[in-house]
């Protein structure tokens with residue numbers, strides 16, 4: 001039995017479970033996916049006042065008082081941000097990418113694969129993909145099916161090393 005996680009669209013590479021939930025599974029290591037580029041939204045952008053971000057991060061327990069700059073931190077193998085770096089009144093604060101997304105809202109920061117820069121007291125955030133990115137990419141699976149891949153091929157692509165069997169017996 002596997003934990004068959006899925007998400008809207010991966011933005012080009014699915015995510016390792018370990019990067020999101022802190023535990024790794026052999027069939028959830030992340031695979032490249034070029035089939036979800038027709039997803040809506042595939043690319044997204046947000047312009048959010050720093051003051052608003054500061055309030056939301058503080059509400060989530062991060063030391064964001066006096067927020068004046070936000071920059072991308074280290075990325076993981078899938079291209080998503082492990083960390084977002086804040087410049088605050090008290091210095092530099094690293095916020096986990098997943099924590100930043102949760103604090104600002106999953107439908108606002110649609111994935112942790114984004115660029116961020118500050119212009120005129122607003123953060124400009126441009127990202128790719130929608131969802132945590134772990135497991136099956138729904139838009140990718142849809143396009144693969146349209147291109148003639150079978151459901152078995154699609155499942156074994158997004159959950160590598162697994163096989164589909166009937167556990168009820170016949």
Ligand SMILES: [Zn+2]
Nearest residue numbers: 033036137140
């Ligand atoms: Zn995809």
